[in-house]
Amino acid sequence: MRVMAQMAMVMNLDKCIGCHTCTVTCKQVWTNRVGTEYVYFNNVETKPGIGYPKRYEDQEQWRGGWTLDRKGRLQLKSGSRLRRLLSIFYNPDLPSIDDYGEPWTYNYQHVIEAPLGTPNPSAHSISALTGKDVTVGWGSNWEDDLAGAPERAHLDPNLRDLQERVRMEFEQVFMFYLPRICEHCLNPSCVASCPSGAMYKRAEDGIVLVDQDKCRGWRFCVSGCPYKKVYFNHRTGKAEKCTLCFPRIEAGQPTICAETCVGRLRYLGLILYDADRVLAAAATRDVKDLYEAQLSVFLDPEDPEVQAEAARQGIPADWIEGARRSPTYALAVKHRVALPLHPEYRTLPMVWYIPPLSPVADVVHAAGYDPADPDAVFAAIDAMRIPMEYLANLFTAGDTGVIRRVLRTLAVMRALMRADQLGLPFDDGVISELGTSRTDLMDLYRLLAIAKYDERYVIPAAHAEDAGRLASQHEQLFCSLDGEGGPGMGGLGPHGIRAFRPARRPDEVAESETFRDTDGRLRVNLLAWKGNRDVPLFPSPSNEE
Amino acid sequence: MSNATSSQILLWVGLPYLALGIFVVGHIWRWRYDQFGWTSRSTQLQERRLLKWGSPIFHYGTFAAIMGHVIGILIPERWTAAIGIPEHVYRWFSATAGTVAAVLILAGVVVLAGRRLFIARVRSTTDAVDYFALVLLLLIILTGIIPTVFVNLLGGGYDYRLTVAPWFRGLFSGNPDVTTIASAPIVYQVHAAASWVIWAVWPFTRLVHAWSYPLWYLWRPYIVYRSRKTAPPIEPGTAGRRWRRIGAGY
Ligand code: HEM
Ligand code: SF4
Ligand code: SF4
Ligand code: SF4
Numbered sequence: 148m149r150v151m152a153q154m155a156m157v158m159n160l161d162k163c164i165g166c167h168t169c170t171v172t173c174k175q176v177w178t179n180r181v182g183t184e185y186v187y188f189n190n191v192e193t194k195p196g197i198g199y200p201k202r203y204e205d206q207e208q209w210r211g212g213w214t215l216d217r218k219g220r221l222q223l224k225s226g227s228r229l230r231r232l233l234s235i236f237y238n239p240d241l242p243s244i245d246d247y248g249e250p251w252t253y254n255y256q257h258v259i260e261a262p263l264g265t266p267n268p269s270a271h272s273i274s275a276l277t278g279k280d281v282t283v284g285w286g287s288n289w290e291d292d293l294a295g296a297p298e299r300a301h302l303d304p305n306l307r308d309l310q311e312r313v314r315m316e317f318e319q320v321f322m323f324y325l326p327r328i329c330e331h332c333l334n335p336s337c338v339a340s341c342p343s344g345a346m347y348k349r350a351e352d353g354i355v356l357v358d359q360d361k362c363r364g365w366r367f368c369v370s371g372c373p374y375k376k377v378y379f380n381h382r383t384g385k386a387e388k389c390t391l392c393f394p395r396i397e398a399g400q401p402t403i404c405a406e407t408c409v410g411r412l413r414y415l416g417l418i419l420y421d422a423d424r425v426l427a428a429a430a431t432r433d434v435k436d437l438y439e440a441q442l443s444v445f446l447d448p449e450d451p452e453v454q455a456e457a458a459r460q461g462i463p464a465d466w467i468e469g470a471r472r473s474p475t476y477a478l479a480v481k482h483r484v485a486l487p488l489h490p491e492y493r494t495l496p497m498v499w500y501i502p503p504l505s506p507v508a509d510v511v512h513a514a515g516y517d518p519a520d521p522d523a524v525f526a527a528i529d530a531m532r533i534p535m536e537y538l539a540n541l542f543t544a545g546d547t548g549v550i551r552r553v554l555r556t557l558a559v560m561r562a563l564m565r566a567d568q569l570g571l572p573f574d575d576g577v578i579s580e581l582g583t584s585r586t587d588l589m590d591l592y593r594l595l596a597i598a599k600y601d602e603r604y605v606i607p608a609a610h611a612e613d614a615g616r617l618a619s620q621h622e623q624l625f626c627s628l629d630g631e632g633g634p635g636m637g638g639l640g641p642h643g644i645r646a647f648r649p650a651r652r653p654d655e656v657a658e659s660e661t662f663r664d665t666d667g668r669l670r671v672n673l674l675a676w677k678g679n680r681d682v683p684l685f686p687s688p689s690n691e692e
Numbered sequence: 693m694s695n696a697t698s699s700q701i702l703l704w705v706g707l708p709y710l711a712l713g714i715f716v717v718g719h720i721w722r723w724r725y726d727q728f729g730w731t732s733r734s735t736q737l738q739e740r741r742l743l744k745w746g747s748p749i750f751h752y753g754t755f756a757a758i759m760g761h762v763i764g765i766l767i768p769e770r771w772t773a774a775i776g777i778p779e780h781v782y783r784w785f786s787a788t789a790g791t792v793a794a795v796l797i798l799a800g801v802v803v804l805a806g807r808r809l810f811i812a813r814v815r816s817t818t819d820a821v822d823y824f825a826l827v828l829l830l831l832i833i834l835t836g837i838i839p840t841v842f843v844n845l846l847g848g849g850y851d852y853r854l855t856v857a858p859w860f861r862g863l864f865s866g867n868p869d870v871t872t873i874a875s876a877p878i879v880y881q882v883h884a885a886a887s888w889v890i891w892a893v894w895p896f897t898r899l900v901h902a903w904s905y906p907l908w909y910l911w912r913p914y915i916v917y918r919s920r921k922t923a924p925p926i927e928p929g930t931a932g933r934r935w936r937r938i939g940a941g942y
Contacts, residue, residue: 228910235905236747237736244737244813276738277812339914342906350919363904364731381817384733384898609920 149422150446150457152466153333153353153497154396154415154606155475156405157485158326159595160503161557162412165324167191167288169404169413173328176403177390182382184250184275187287188389189404191326195303195537196290200246203375204489205304210240212336212373212492213429221430221493223339223371231342231367240370244381248286250275276381293322305540309533321506321534325541328404329376329389330488330496331355333420333444334429337388340371346386351609352417353497354391362386373492399608414598416473416605417466418480418497419446419457429493434544437490444495445480448473469607474594475499482583482591484553486542501595502542502550504557506534519565521577524558556581560588560595696870703885704870708863711892718895719903732901738813742803750800756793757836760786765860769853779851787840794837801826801833825897828890835883843877856880 173189192198206212210225225231225240244250253270261268274281290296300306331348335355338346345361346368348354357368357377364384368377377388392402396415400406405413421444428440446453448470457467470476478485478501485499507527508518516523528535528551535554539547559577563585566573578585594602664670696704722730736743764786772782805826807814843850855872862868873884894900 232906232909234748236751237740237744239744241736241740243740274813277816279812335915338916341916342909343904344906344909344912344916347916347918350917360727360730362731363901363906364734365906366734366736379734379737381735381737383728384731385728 150460151422152417155418155497157414157475157478157499159412159501162410163324166409168409172407173404182380185247186378189328190287193290194325195300197302199287200242323503330498333425333495336494337368337372337377340367354393357386397609399606401604414474414603416475417470418476419470420444434491435546441495465607472605491544502538519562521562528554700870700874704873707888711888714892722895733898735814739811742807746800746803749796753793753796765857790840794840821897831886835879838879
């Protein structure tokens with residue numbers, strides 16, 4: 148037994164309102180730079196839909212993740228190591244920028260400088276790649292709220308076996324949002340695909356990172372990840388990916404996307420697992436057994452034997468304590484309501500999802516029944532083949548039995564709480580049928596409905612005595628993110644892009660607290676104003692002359 | 693060397709040694725201070741249809757040409773003669789193999805240069821040094837192909853192994869024979885001079901990616917773990933082992 152700790156995330160899909168706040172805050176922090184305009188470490192997809200990049204879930208097309216060879220051994224879907232080395236000059240499985248959506252911006256200056264007149268000036272969209280006019284045709288949230296679904300949704304790879312029925316029953320449309328970040332997999336195919344060995348999984352917390360100094364831009368990680376969560380920075384020529392906000396995690400803080408989530412639907416916590424069993428679990432023959440196989444890799448933090456072994460192998464006591472309090476372990480293992488996304492890719496992903504009950508509840512409601520009545524909801528769960536099979540294709544490699552069990556658990560929890568709070572009678576038979584108990588359901592309710600910040604995020608900080616060494620593992624004298632084009636720098640655009648950036652006025656010096664506007668008036672530079680009284684925030688009228 | 697002019701010595705002795713010096717010092721400098729910039733700067737994301745043909749053809753053609761140079765320039769004529777390969781057989785072989793390589797490399801570089809110049813998405817990622825390297829490569833390739841195809845394959849032939857090659861090898865044995873290269877046809881001279889220039893600019897361009905061919909990927913464990921318990925930071929430029937099997941001792 149080799150005990151390792153993994154920082155894992157769980158998202159409760161019922162609560163996601165598709166507001167994209169997570170996307171925007173992550174973008175502002177990590178990919179707000181030239182070269183990564185098209186990159187969203189966090190993106191929110193409407194399902195059904197083909198996703199970002201287009202149809203990324205179809206591994207027959209993109210060949211990401213792992214598969215089993217004829218002898219049942221684990222092999223990268225894109226073939227042998229030699230095949231990658233031979234196709235290094237052109238990677239046949241790499242998506243193009245059009246699959247992500249060509250990034251664009253606007254020439255706002257054009258609007259500002261337009262002469263007075265009757266027609267309203269408009270800013271045409273400009274390609275962020277070339278600086279030339281483009282017609283925008285695709286983007287990471289092009290399909291928001293089923294936009295364009297009648298034409299395109301049937302191309303969603305998760306609908307592959309149920310197309311016929313979907314076309315027939317499209318009046319019964321269902322939809323939900325799927326926020327996606329890197330899965331920080333236990334068996335990451337991105338790491339295995341990287342010929343340079345620049346990608347690595349941190350042994351302490353399982354975060355998967357790209358060493359910017361070692362990456363040589365061979366771009367196999369991008370195609371190797373079945374979730375397409377490694378991106379190619381076209382300015383620096385290096386791969387970048389979601390970092391699980393490791394500087395925050397090391398400080399005991401939740402990731403940006405979790406911290407700012409409006410629905411408060413994200414949970415972060417440690418899961419202990421046995422690294423020796425990862426390979427065997429990933430090589431499980433039947434894809435439908437992969438969910439159970441992954442669960443079997445996890446270790447019970449309450450087990451004294453596991454605790455002793457973890458301590459012996461150098462996992463600090465507060466980390467073991469953190470694993471015991473972990474909300475992600477509780478949701479995934481104890482209550483078994485969280486499920487991995489696409490376990491059939493065999494990467495053993497570690498961002499899990501509580502499947503949404505809302506598509507079912509909506510139908511029950513529309514049919515005039517009480518969505519809190521477990522009988523009505525159970526009947527609907529059984530009757531609603533399509534959402535059920537769709538969710539199964541997303542989370543259990545097609546096993547609807549698991550989805551049914553999870554949704555029933557959620558439905559019973561709601562009914563129980565309703566009965567409890569309104570003083571209604573409740574038949575405990577449905578509870579025992581699910582193999583759970585009243586206290587467990589109460590516990591689950593607490594976790595899903597009222598858990599506060601420090602219960603949703605149980606993140607033991609990295610050990611201070613290790614901090615120097617932690618920084619040093621990046622093997623560099625300075626932070627490479629500070630290099631040209633790095634997130635620390637804002638990066639210089641290629642001339643094509645710089646060309647359409649409004650030029651800085653020559654008299655607008657960043658340190659100066661004031662600048663003279665084009666109309667000759669003295670104005671305050673809000674970014675540099677230091678509260679100096681001689682430079683009043685509101686210039687006096689005499690100043691205006 | 694007695695009847696070489698000083699400008700000849702500057703060109704055929706000074707330039708090579710200067711280029712070699714810049715090549716070595718430049719690489720050491722770049723390796724130590726610019727790991728972040730050490731990449732092929734792939735443009736496949738922006739354009740893939742032309743790259744699909746241009747890049748593999750160009751690279752495999754280049755490797756063939758490099759092999760040809762190793763054989764033709766570094767191996768003296770008497771070695772091949774000693775193992776019983778007569779000069780005309782050798783020349784016929786080098787002309788056909790060279791022509792195949794030439795066609796590949798030329799087709800490849802035309803496609804690559806074309807997409808750099810005419811595909812806006814690719815052009816906007818191109819720096820001045822990229823153009824410079826590409827123009828040099830084009831010059832080297834053209835001046836390399838003209839003698840291969842028109843002189844050795846179709847024409848009467850010219851034994852560069854008696855003029856160019858001895859001078860080249862002489863550079864490394866410390867006794868370059870300037871007069872032989874100075875008397876070679878002008879295409880050979882341009883080819884040789886431009887080649888030295890490209891060695892000098894090599895460390896400052898994307899061409900450094902060629903030294904990073906990740907052959908060791910074939911033996912590495914698939915999943916790389918790093919731990920904060922690994923040794924003190926490895927100095928940039930030292931070749932420390934950068935992975936270890938989980939559980940292996942430190
Ligand atoms: C040793 C192994 C080499 C490997 C693995 C390699 C790989 C690559 C890769 C992956 C690219 C990027 C293609 C893309 O845009 O996606 C590239 C571009 C390039 N390589 Fe190499 N290369 C090697 C050797 C060389 C050599 C020896 C030369 C020249 C003498 C060379 C010249 C170039 C040039 C000029 C480009 C830019 C092409 C363009 O304009 O887009 N490479 N190489
Ligand atoms: S989801 Fe993340 S860890 Fe998993 S393969 Fe993709 S990039 Fe790697
Ligand atoms: S964990 Fe951090 S880097 Fe990753 S998606 Fe969330 S905010 Fe972005
Ligand atoms: S911020 Fe939260 S609620 Fe909003 S889209 Fe992201 S995950 Fe959903």
